[in-house]
Amino acid sequence: MKRAHIMGVEGVGMSALAQLLRAEGVAVTGCDLSPGKRAKALGIPVHQGHDPAHLGEEDTLVVPTPIPLDHPEVTEARRRGMRVLRRMELLAHLLGQKPSLGVTGTHGKTTTTGMLASILLEAGLDPWVLLGGELSLLPGNARYGLGPRLAEVDESDALFQGVRVRVAVATNLEADHIAPPGQKAPNYHESLEALMAAMRGFLAGAEVAVVPTEDPLLQEVAAGLSPRRFGLRGELWAEGVILGPMGSRFLLVHQGKILGEATLRVPGMHNVKNALAAALAALAFGVEEEAILKGLARFPGVGRRFQKVGEVRGAWVVDDYAHHPTEVRATLEAAKLLGRRVRAIFQPHRLLRTQELWREFVEALALAHEVVVLPVYTAGEGGGPASEELSRRIAEGLRALGAEARFLYPEEALVYAKSSATSEDVWLTLGAGDVTELARRLVHEG
Structure with missing residues (x-):
């Protein structure tokens, strides 16, 4: 080429x-x-x-x-x-040119890849990196290096099963990016079984597969592959976890041996799990323990992953890419550690996902003190009345649970958040669409 x-x-x-x-x-x-x-x-x-x-x-x-x-x-x-x-075919070609690592999963793959990038940099390995988000340790979301190749591998693309790496990491697996019966779309698998088969192809093609112990779908997918496992009853786990408002610390334990205290600058138990995935992948790749601990400690977080954008009238404004119920729940749980009133502006992402999971979104969002629901960001799937009807349904579902919730258009949400923000609040913008612009406008126009 x-x-x-x-x-x-x-x-x-x-x-x-x-x-x-x-x-x-x-x-x-x-x-x-x-x-x-x-x-x-x-x-x-x-x-x-x-x-x-x-x-x-x-x-x-x-x-x-x-x-x-x-x-x-x-x-x-x-x-x-x-x-x-295709994009994934080119990525497979590039990863095949050097010893490589690939990270996939329904949630956490960008952060876990970023943590691994930090570890490989700390180890002095001059990594080549492709990431699905902005990381300040890199020039944006990619880095050219002469050492091992590391990439986030998008499981929504069925061609990911053909990517071959030395160490393949699966952070978790849920029924996401699955088209409803009878419908087809380029970023969706035909069924859960098709997604699981693709995941097995990716893991089976690697020299080493790294998976969590507590994910039932991945346990089924990895059966017979002899993967290396992290988490309880795995070979690598965390002990004495202390969660803080903007980070955590814990003992990193490998096969009963304490490797040292790990410190993270990103909050939430979900990020402890991401760190375990990155650490075990690094160990499988032959990275020294000290570089792993130092790499985790220097990891600053990826853009749009619980990223504090600024303040408005004393309220924190935090932006997060969460666009699946599990991610929304994890982000809200992390936000509650701040000790502030958690108020969320949620923009559902993709019509098909929202149609399938709107009830799960209601249950997850109920953790917030208040929720403003925007029209669905359709990502090219059409839109119109359907995007509003689904969002209104989520708001109504929240009110039925006794939660404070309302449907607003983006400009209305901006005005409402500005006028009602107090120093006791954290306003969270949640979603994979253009809701991130509302976070920046809320800070800069507030």
Whole structure:
């Protein structure tokens, strides 16, 4: 590959691939429906929209998951004899060039990958890193290095089962990214069984598989694979966990031997579990214990993962990417450790997910003192009345449980949060869509 054109280059994963290809000496161009700051930061020619006319002298076209392979730009690339690679196929190719680690799972994969990046940096291994979020230890969400290769591997893309790494980590597994019966979508598996089969393919293809002891689906998936396990009754666990408002500390224990005290600068029991996954993966890769403890201690957290954006009228404003009920629950539990009144602005993400899980969202959100529900961020799945109806249903479900909840449009939510914020509050913006912009506006316009 000498010249590559990347469709959807503004996306977090596609922009990272573009950055890493450029570092290898590949001439890169791109296009996107809405080019933004990521595309601009790459410093490459980027076209707006998708059109066969964008193709020039490139020898390879890289296609993100949502774009169908009969798209005119893809068809033209094939007519010209260009190599056409899906995003996950390119990632598999790049990871196969060096000893590598891959992290997947329904929740926590970005943070766990970030923790592993911190550990590998502390160990002086000069890692190549691809991450699904911004990490201050890296130049954004990617780092080119000559050492081992580390990547977050997105389980929503069925092609992830073909990725081959030395150490494969699965943080957990739930029935997410599964299309309702009779429906198909590019970022969804056809069934839970299909997702589990894909996960087994990913784990079975690695030299070492790392999984938690307390995840029933992963225990079924990993049966017969002889994985290395973290958590209670595993080979690596945490003892004496002390959870603080913005971090934690615990003893890291491996096969009965205390490796030392681990300190984290990110809150919540879910991050203790993420740290165990990263630590066991690092041990499996041959990293020294001291580098593991120091790497965990220096990990600053990933952008949009319980990230304090600022304050408004004395209230903290914290932004979090949580967009699944389990993630929402974990984030709210961490927020309660702050000792403030927890008020959430929640933006459901994707229609199909919200249709399937709206009751679970109600149960998770009930942990907050108050919830403002925004229309569903549809991520290209349509929208209109359905996105509002689902969000109203969540708000009504919360009120039926006796919780304080309301449905508002984004601008209304901004005005409400500004006017009602007090120094006793933490306002949480929750979701994988553009709700993050509300957090920044709340701070800067408050």
